[in-house]
Amino acid sequence: MMTNSKVENMEEALNPLVGRLKDGVEGDTNDPVTVVVIFSTIIAVLGSYVFGSAVGYSSPAQSGIVNDLGLSLADYSLFGSILTIGAMVGAITSGKIADSFGRRSAMGFSELFCLLGWIAIAFSKTAWLLDIGRLSIGYGIGTLSYAVPIYIAEITPKNVRGVFTALNQMMICFGVSVMYLVGTLISWRILALIGIVPGILQLLGLFFIPESPRWLAKTGSWTDCETSLQRLRGENADISKEAAEIKEYTESLRDFPSSQMTDLFQRKYRQALLIGVGLMVLQQFGGVNGIAYYASSIFETAGFSGRIGSIAMVIVQVPTTVVGTFLTDRCGRRPLLVVSSAGTCLGSFLIGMSFLLQDLQQLQISPILALVGVLIFTGSFSIGMGGIPWVIMSEIFPINVKGMAASLVIVVNWLGSWIVSYSFNFLLELSSKGTFFLFASISALTIIFVAKLVPETKGRTLEEIQASMVLLA
Structure with missing residues (x-):
């Protein structure tokens, strides 16, 4: 583990780098x-x-x-x-x-x-x-x-x-x-x-x-790093600035001891770890796998055709995923996460209302509410919460702990997936309407989490994002 003095030295080393990176943002041109x-x-x-x-x-x-x-x-x-x-x-x-x-x-x-x-x-x-x-x-x-x-x-x-x-x-x-x-x-x-x-x-x-130039830099293969970066940016591109930023940031981390799993919980990585793990927990416990794996069963329980409903899900899911993909750099990560979470909250609430009305013998509107709710949830999830947590996970962790940190985040994601998919049928049996009202509450919590903690990473280099996360911790 690193001592407090080493952490402070690391922050001192990163401060000038972050300053230079921020100063250069306004003047930077978009790379081809x-x-x-x-x-x-x-x-x-x-x-x-x-x-x-x-x-x-x-x-x-x-x-x-x-x-x-x-x-x-x-x-x-x-x-x-x-x-x-x-x-x-x-x-x-x-x-x-x-x-x-x-x-x-x-x-x-x-x-x-x-x-x-x-x-x-x-x-x-x-x-x-x-x-x-x-x-x-x-x-x-x-x-x-x-x-x-x-x-x-x-x-x-x-x-x-x-x-x-x-x-x-x-x-x-x-x-x-x-x-x-x-x-x-x-x-x-x-x-x-x-x-x-x-x-x-x-x-x-x-x-x-080509291999990732940042991984090559991490291993000390500077010539291979520059060769890979030149291939990626084009034969005639000027890579000197980007290569210098990668090298300077990587060398600033190399001065410190190799990180262990326990180091992930140190102050300098706390903010990044909270964001990465938090987004994956909220993504899974918002109910996506319960709805995706058992959509046909949900439709049939609500009195709607499972086959027609499932086909409608595919029709909605594919184009909204495409739209979300191309809006990620245009609108930014945070706005899409907020809109997506608001949509999944509404979708879950409508499904819950469908089952509530079914209990009240209001059978005419119940199937339509279930269909509309599932489609709103699916489309909203696809436009933001489906992909953006993976984008942010790939951006926020420094190269020296990226492997350990991302592995932990992904394990949390898969564990959450298993818990929700395994327990979903039991929750439905206990209370169908309560299950979806719970999912709606978690989606509402996601909006607050994103607004309070998740940084906007659009248009920033990985080195700037990662160095600033260390300094914010």
């Missing part, structure tokens, strides 16, 4: 978005698509797997939920892998687990092989959930970092939606084989994209 940045981002978000495919696979495959392999409902519940267990393990190790071997290597390592998992599922004849395949995919996407947004944030110019990093969530959404729609037309084995394709494309593409 090169073909290399675009191609590298496309290759990275193929991993996000794999993430979404894994999440979306279990719903359309359920009847086919249960019938063909003779599984009980408990057997299939284990198959569905074991993905989350694997993802938590993957999240725990993801930061160490990405910090030790690089962002590209972490993505490639993850995809190997995903590919083996899909193959095991596609050719499984027994429940245990099915579960091993699902667990393997879970480990892979747990690692990808760290490596993809971190890599994108570290390679993109500051003026487009938000929209490019938000592509992570958009591709997760696409993966879920495609699996859900295609899965209604083909067998579960063919669907699993289709899941292999984006993983293979990413593995091949990783050979042609």
Whole structure:
């Protein structure tokens, strides 16, 4: 652990850097978005698509797997939920892998687990092989959930970092939606084989994209850092200022001892950790996975067609995710988070009112309220709370603790996902209306959290954001 004197010395070292970075913001010109940045981002978000495919696979495959392999409902519940267990393990190790071997290597390592998992599922004849395949995919996407947004944030110019990093969530959404729609037309084995394709494309593409210049700087490979940065910014671009900022900030952190997990709870990282963990807790406990996993059941319980309602969700989710992605750098992170949370609060409240009216025998309006509520929740979540917590997570942690801190944040996210998805049916049985009023309250709390604690990171370099977070703690 660092002593108070070392913390004060670190703040003194960072103060001039933050000042220079802030002084330069007004005069900075927007860096061009090169073909290399675009191609590298496309290759990275193929991993996000794999993430979404894994999440979306279990719903359309359920009847086919249960019938063909003779599984009980408990057997299939284990198959569905074991993905989350694997993802938590993957999240725990993801930061160490990405910090030790690089962002590209972490993505490639993850995809190997995903590919083996899909193959095991596609050719499984027994429940245990099915579960091993699902667990393997879970480990892979747990690692990808760290490596993809971190890599994108570290390679993109500051003026487009938000929209490019938000592509992570958009591709997760696409993966879920495609699996859900295609899965209604083909067998579960063919669907699993289709899941292999984006993983293979990413593995091949990783050979042609540059490593993160900030990771290279962290390892002391300054020549490789500048080479990578030049490729990303263009052959004729002047990278001297950005390279100098990266080098100066990295060297200022190198003067201090290697950080341990316990150091994350020191004062200098307190603000960043609170924001990262807080956003993930509020994202999950706002009820998104309960609504996403059991939307059909919600519709049917409220007296509406589950199939029509689920299709309507996909129709709303995809375009709002796209809109949210492109508004991230135009409107800023904070306004979108506030609008998104207000929308999820309203959506949850309307669903709760639907069940309340159902209890009061007002059956005519109850199904419509349920549909409107779910669609408002889905659209609002997709435009902000779905992707922006991942964007902010990739921006706020200093490079020397980014692996440990982001791993902790992602573990919290997956743990919250498991708790909500596991307990949701029990909560509905206890009180349907109370469950959604609780979700509405958590969304209202999110608005206050964002307004009070979350900084605006739009248009700022990673070095400026991270240094200022240390000084604010």
